[in-house]
Amino acid sequence: MTQLTAIESVHVAAYIEQLQKARSAPTAKLRLAALKHLFDWMVIGQIMPTNPAAAVRGPRHIVRRGKTPVLDPSEARQLLDAIDTTTVIGLRDRALIGLMVYSFARIGAAIGILVEDVYTQNRRLWVRLHEKGGKQHAMPCHHKPIRRRCCFRPTAARPSN
Numbered sequence: 001m002t003q004l005t006a007i008e009s010v011h012v013a014a015y016i017e018q019l020q021k022a023r024s025a026p027t028a029k030l031r032l033a034a035l036k037h038l039f040d041w042m043v044i045g046q047i048m049p050t051n052p053a054a055a056v057r058g059p060r061h062i063v064r065r066g067k068t069p070v071l072d073p074s075e076a077r078q079l080l081d082a083i084d085t086t087t088v089i090g091l092r093d094r095a096l097i098g099l100m101v102y103s104f105a106r107i108g109a110a111i112g113i114l115v116e117d118v119y120t121q122n123r124r125l126w127v128r129l130h131e132k133g134g135k136q137h138a139m140p141c142h143h144k145p146i147r148r149r150c151c152f153r154p155t156a157a158r159p160s161n
Contacts, residue, residue: 005048012053025061032058076101102142105129109137 012035019028032053039051071079080098084090099110109129117128118141125141 004042007048007052009052009055013056016056016058020059025059029058029061032056071101099127103127103129103139106131108132 012032015035016028016032019031035053036051036056039048039053042048043051080094080101083094083097085094096107096110099105099113100107106129109131112130113127117130119126119128126138127141129137129139131137
């Protein structure tokens with residue numbers, strides 16, 4: 001095939017099917033997504049009349065169990081103890097990493113935490129995480145970060161949207 005405009009959905013589907021035989025399903029899905037974006041860009045730029053990859057469905061891939069390793073308590077303690085707490089940056093880093101270790105928070109949710117997101121409810125310290133898609137997740141704090149709470153507190157206010 002010598003012309004981009006000659007590419008049809010059948011060609012993209014055949015490529016993805018062939019790719020599945022040689023590579024994993026996530027790789028095939030990722031490459032299909034890249035092709036869809038490329039052809040969308042070509043349609044917007046009026047290089048192609050339609051997106052031939054738009055109608056192609058990727059392979060099914062369901063992750064039932066994540067591959068992220070979990071730190072055991074001694075590794076978590078070693079990590080937190082290795083942080084230099086003589087500087088404000090070290091205190092901040094220890095607070096963020098401690099929050100992530102004890103709550104399994106994503107880094108994006110942990111760095112987005114503000115003063116009003118740490119509060120007391122029924123004599124227990126709670127933290128509110130702002131997750132993807134504007135979702136909020138409130139959870140009680142583990143007893144270990146409570147002792148470290150006064151070492152570092154965020155000072156910024158949440159920007160209004």
